Amino acid sequence: MATHETLQQLSALKVSASFLNTSTIIALSVFFTLFCACIIIGHLIEENRWANESITALLLGLCAGGVVLLASKDRSSHLLVFNEDLFFLYLLPPIIFNAGFQVKKKQFFKNFTTMLLFGIWHTIGAILSATDSVCTFQVLSQDETPFLYSIVFGEGVVNDATSIVLFNAIQSFDFNNIDGTVALNLLGTFLYLYFTSTALGIVLGLLSAYIIKTLYFLRHSTDREGAPMMLMAYLSCILAELLNLSGILTIFFCGIIMSHYTWHSVTESSRITTKHAFATISFIAETFIFLYVFMDALDIDKWKASNARFLLIFFDSSLISCGCLNLELMSPDTLLQFSSSEDTSSQDSAVMITCTIIVVLFSTVLFGSITKPLIEAVLLRHTKTLDTDATDMQSLEDLRILFLENGENTDQGSNQQAAPRASGLRLLISYPTTTVHYFWRKFDVKFVRPVFGGRGFVPFVPSSPTDAVDEAS
Amino acid sequence: MATHETLQQLSALKVSASFLNTSTIIALSVFFTLFCACIIIGHLIEENRWANESITALLLGLCAGGVVLLASKDRSSHLLVFNEDLFFLYLLPPIIFNAGFQVKKKQFFKNFTTMLLFGIWHTIGAILSATDSVCTFQVLSQDETPFLYSIVFGEGVVNDATSIVLFNAIQSFDFNNIDGTVALNLLGTFLYLYFTSTALGIVLGLLSAYIIKTLYFLRHSTDREGAPMMLMAYLSCILAELLNLSGILTIFFCGIIMSHYTWHSVTESSRITTKHAFATISFIAETFIFLYVFMDALDIDKWKASNARFLLIFFDSSLISCGCLNLELMSPDTLLQFSSSEDTSSQDSAVMITCTIIVVLFSTVLFGSITKPLIEAVLLRHTKTLDTDATDMQSLEDLRILFLENGENTDQGSNQQAAPRASGLRLLISYPTTTVHYFWRKFDVKFVRPVFGGRGFVPFVPSSPTDAVDEAS
Structure with a gap:
């Protein structure tokens, strides 16, 4: 009977995995089914130049949101409860890290000054689309249009620092007495933030390079080298947030340093693995963001809270969005920033959110579809100019x-x-x-x-013995 | 002044990433610093046969927990608030998937019957260590001791199904009238659960193979092939949980099918990438679990709640744990199961938790340290027996x-x-x-x-054009 008593005692505890929260499981099932569908459909229509994964994710997300809305009888379309932590701490860092890791450094830094100026100057744009870099990957190709990619993406990264500076400035400055000192002060803070964030990324990148080069030397193992790279990159981002710096800038430069030094010290298999694994993780995070944001777009509470006012603002923003020439690509990130601020005045907040949703929908579908054909048309007309550019390289x-x-x-x-x-x-x-x-x-x-370490400064490291292909069938 | 008003309006919203919850950032910083330290130190002492990553994580976790405890002036050592969702939905699936993906299938299935019998029979052990498979990787090597690995790990995987059956049985059966029908009923439920879980894993594995083979054919891209594999494996696990099946069994068989069929249809680079990336992710998840559990081990609330009673139970459990011959490796998973059940009677729960912590500490340090030397000693004595075994293969x-x-x-x-x-x-x-x-x-x-698809049934797929190593410096 001792066994019997123990069993009954144990039954009071939640022992089994089957007792996880059912609503979480349902939400995750629906979300991951859509996620798979999205990636597979996105791959199938890859050759269609009018569509891309972001548009697939957008449409699938909207459909799913609509179905959930109908199924829940107009109560709410919320399927998963996300917060800004999920976005800023877990989804954005791998995307930006991968961007730094895969960026063509020579081409990127060639346009550094232009990029920096754009990033500092476009302040209002920076608030509405502080971290719009995600969209850049979806519509611009680093190989086809390197100049445009550098400018738009680089500006997005610099924007993050700018938005932090601006936000802090708005809170501490007295805007009734704006004079030259304030502007200088802002510029000084921006430069401080920019350089400290960059320095932190470089330091942690070099630290990882030093550790891999010295400690892992002569006992390389492909399965063990990826982990410190990923974790130290993530650590750089978290430390930057801890020190109130720009995590985006830090992890971006950490990625650049890692691809320039650390990556050359690992085994041949590790190089292939890290290169593609980082790209895959980034791709998953991007699709995740698009799918999530548009599943949440039909949240009727927000739409109800924002009355006719939004129409006015919508047309206003759309005009700004279309009319301005700053190449700002609206991104779902902006939405997340607004939608997570629920403790603020609900009416204003709801207007901002619904309005941003429309601008994002509009710009993703319209600009997302026409960018590729437009670039192709422009490239055809200016082939000669590009040839000169290529020679310049x-x-x-x-x-x-x-x-x-x-x-x-x-x-x-x-x-x-x-x-x-x-x-x-x-x-x-x-x-x-x-x-x-x-x-x-x-x-x-x-x-x-x-x-x-770095290209040409590390001896050839063969793959580890465990890398051999499994012989059993 | 329009700009001024907009700025002030915007300042009411949480725009910037720097406004994330500070305590989350601090906790993540500390945790990831320890995480990096753990992985690097673990690598350095890899050649020491008495230590392994789990012991490093354990000691570092305990130290960090102690420091936090002192810093917070004995209030609480809780640094990060985790729940069972984190463990069962996000950490365990990649570990078990990788185990299925990398398992030496011929060797594993050779001992299938033994494994299954162990898994069904060791029911009480299954409740205390339902998902102890994580520990197996830390102390046993698939290459050095294939038989022991298959039995211990396989038993752990089967245990998961057993624990679900048992848990449901405890809730629905009347234990005052135990007869042969109940036992048969239990066996029937177990077999149903076992076969449906396995079938679900196989179906989703084959589906991924079919999709990759047909849809991705002739337009392979290494960066895009890993994503559907990862997501469909995860989907299999989530769907199993949704249908009240064993997610562990499902994702394990999904991993086996993917390595047997899907893996052969992707590009050469994708094969290297997926193989090592899955291993790396699994390694990160394992270290994460060990580090977290032992950081939480010094939670004084639980220690206070459990009075002298726990000493009795401790010696009892230790004796069972040491004395029994079922090769059950205690794992931190058990702890998580108990520690997450806070809504149950707190005294009983606290006793279970503290007692389990001690058993886990004890068995990880003691068994973790002596397993390797013990196996080496046994292998030296029984070299001839093993030779016969090798011939048999x-x-x-x-x-x-x-x-x-x-x-x-x-x-x-x-x-x-x-x-x-x-x-x-x-x-x-x-x-x-x-x-x-x-x-x-x-x-x-x-x-x-x-x-x-599968070995010998897919044409050679060269790496995608984007796989070329970045030429810029």
Whole structure:
């Protein structure tokens, strides 16, 4: 009977997994079924140039939201209760990290100044679409339109820092006495935030490179190398949030540093794995965001709270959105920011949300569909211009020849570097970007890569013994 | 002034990421710092045969819990508020899926009957450690001790189904009138649950194989193939929970099917990526569980609630735990099951929790440390026995020769199969496991692989064009 008593005692405890919250399970089932459908349909229509995964997710999300709304008899279309933590802490970091990890660095930094100016200048846009970088991947291709991609995506990343500065500024400044000092103060805060966030990302990226290069050396294991990379990248983002810096900027630069140094120190299999796994995780997070946001778009409580006023604001915003030339791509992120602020005045909040939903729907479907055909049309007309651009990309090699025009080999011996450095100053004015890149490369190869690893500075690491394909069937 | 008003209106909304809950950020920072430390230290002491990642996580978790306890002045050591959803819905599925994905199938199914008997029989153990499979990876190696691994891990997977059956049984049966019918009823329910869960996993695994083979064919992209695999595996687990089946069993079999069919239809890069990414995610989830559980172990509320009674139970359980020969490895999972049941009678619950914590601590440190040296010692003594075992593994080839002893080629022509089939029945009695495997392989190659893909049944798929290594620096 001892067994019997124990069993009865145990039955008082929730022992089994089958006793999880049923509504959570139902919501997750519906959501993941849609998620799978979305990815598979998105893949099928990939070749259709008018559609993309974001539009599929949008339509599927809206349909599902509608079905849930009807099924729940107009009460509410809320299927999953999400909060801003889910978005800012778990979905956005992998997307931005992957962007930093996969970015074509030379091309990206070439347009750095333009990007920074756009990012600082477009302040109001930054509030409405603080983290609109997610949309960039859906409509712009890094390979086809590198310049546009750098500007739009880079601006989005810089926007995050700008929006933090602005938000803090709004809370602390007295706007009745705006003068030059305030503007300078804002600029100073922005620059401080920008550089500290970047520095934190670089430090953690280099730390990961150093750890992988030294500690993991000679006992590499593909299954163990991905974990510290992922976790340290995520840690950089969390630490930035802890220090009230821009997590987006930090994890973006952490990704850049990791792809430049850490990635070269791991095994061959790890390189393939990390590259594709980060891209896959980012892709899943992107689709997740689109699907979720539009499933929530039919939330009737918000629509009821916002009365006719929204129509006015809608047309206003749509005009701004269409009319402005700042290439701002509206994204669902904005929605999440607003929809999570439920403790504020509900009427204003609801108006903002419904209005943003319409702008986002409008811009995703319209701009999302026409971007690809538009770019194709423009590319066809300006093929010659692009050819020049492509030639310009190889000008580093030309510059190296310029530096070496007197026949000296700058890579050998430090005594011989005086001559090229003197001509370097002259060249810095003529070809600023290329010259900066040239000297950065020299510095990198001479001082940074020997310590932290990088292309050409780590011995070939074969895959670990456990990498062999499973022999059993 | 319009801009000014808009700005002030916006400031009422939570716009910026910096306004996330500060306590969440602090908790995440501490947790992920420890997480990184744990993985790096765990890697460094990997060669030490007395330690492993679980012991590192345990000690670091306890230290961190102690520091938090002191810092919060004995109030509580709770740093992160977790619930059973986190564990059962997000941490356990990737671990079990990876186990199914990486399992050496031939070796595993060879011991299927033994495993099943252990799993059904060890019912009381199943309640205290329903999902103890996580611990198996930490102390047993699939390569070094395949038999032990299959039995212990397989038993753990089957345990999950058993625990659901038992739990439902306890609630619905009248234990004052136990007779043979009840036992038969229980067995029937178990078998139903076991087969439906397995079938669901197989169906979703085959569905993913079919989708990848047909829809993704000729337009493979490594970044897009991992996502449907991950999501459909997760969907199988969630659907099982929805239908009150065993999610563990389902996702385990889904993993097996995916590695047998789906995995062979993707690009070469995808194969490397999925194999290692699943292992990495599983590794992260395992370390996460160990670290979390032991950070929570110093929760003084629970310790206070459980008075002297727990000492009695502790010695009782320790004796059972040490004395029994069922190879049950205590795992932190058990703790989570108990610690999440806060709405039950608090005194009993607290006793169960504190007692389980001690048993888990004890068994992780003691058994975790001595398992490796013990196995090494046993292996040295029984090398000859193992050699026989290894030879036995190649008996499929021998059997094939037996089948073909009259010189017929069974693979050609259906008319000639009567003779080997007749001798097959004779062989089934003499070599049951090998014969079943032989006929399964024939069936698989003839009917299943042509439809769903698999080794040798998909054309070589080169890596996608985007797989080329980034040329920029």
